[in-house]
Amino acid sequence: MKTLRQLLTEYRATGKAIPAFNIDSFEIYQAIEDSVKETGLPCIVQLSAGEDKFIHAERLFVLVKKAQLDGLPIYLNMDHGQDQIRLEKLISLGFDMVHFDGSKMEYLSNLETSQKFVHNLKIHYPETLFEVEFDHINLVDTQISKSSFTDPAKAYEFITQTNADLLAVSIGNLHGISLKLPEVIDLGLLSKIKNKIPEDKFIALHGGSGISSDQLSEAIKLGVVKININTELRNNFNHSLFQIYSKDFSQKVYENFSPAIDDLKNIIKSKLLLFSTSNYA
Secondary structure (H helix, E strand, O other): OOOHHHHHHHHHHOOOOEEEEEOOOHHHHHHHHHHHHHHOOOEEEEEOHHHHHHHOHHHHHHHHHHHHHOOOOEEEEEEEEOOHHHHHHHHHHOOOEEEEEOOOOOHHHHHHHHHHHHHHHHHHOOOOEEEEEOOOOOEOOOOOOHHHOOOHHHHHHHHHHHOOOEEEEOOOOOEOOOOOOOOOOOHHHHHHHHHHOOOOOEEEEOOHHHOOHHHHHHHHHOOEEEEEEOHHHHHHHHHHHHHHHOOOOOOOHHHHHHHHHHHHHHHHHHHHHHHHOOOOO
């Protein structure tokens, strides 16, 4: 199995991206693993701090390592991590990458903290990938200002001085799915950021659930190689379960969950196929 760095390098060169799916429950992981098995296409599975408290990353690690032994190209990431001790523990456990999110800090403090964090751990774990973030990516239905968008010059400064591998950019993407207005990302700004980012660094796009397929394809063409998907999976899974439990349902829990997992697989496979289709003519 290729390392995650090798895969991202190959995907960027061929106009592809890897979806990073958040694991909100083990049923969602089951749907992802089945989808990877059926398509043969790679993905990242990841947890936020809240998901980690509920699931425990060590448990997910065991499942993913078993899947990797079975030949499935599934990689592990800790998403929006702020607890450096927890991140270091997961790196030592064998996570393929971690995302240190210092975006709530003042810029220079974030830069210094991210720089030290990446430097200290890369010495001992050179194969681990590190994602960083300095522009806070807002939730849907919050007041959005272009002043919160990523400045290309700062993007270059932050990624080179921290020596991280991936930068999470803010270009109009939002966490969640808006019920009021469609998300519109600034592809022109993304192009400028791409032109500033060194060739050995990668661009990550958060908030992929609310962005149209056309815009995602264009973003991939402009160099995005990792796209986070979370809310779309949660919404679909909850909707399916609500439909099942509002009708006749079984005393056997797995008989209720199985069709919801099957519904979820349709979305997961669509993302795997969309992102792995070359966006270069």
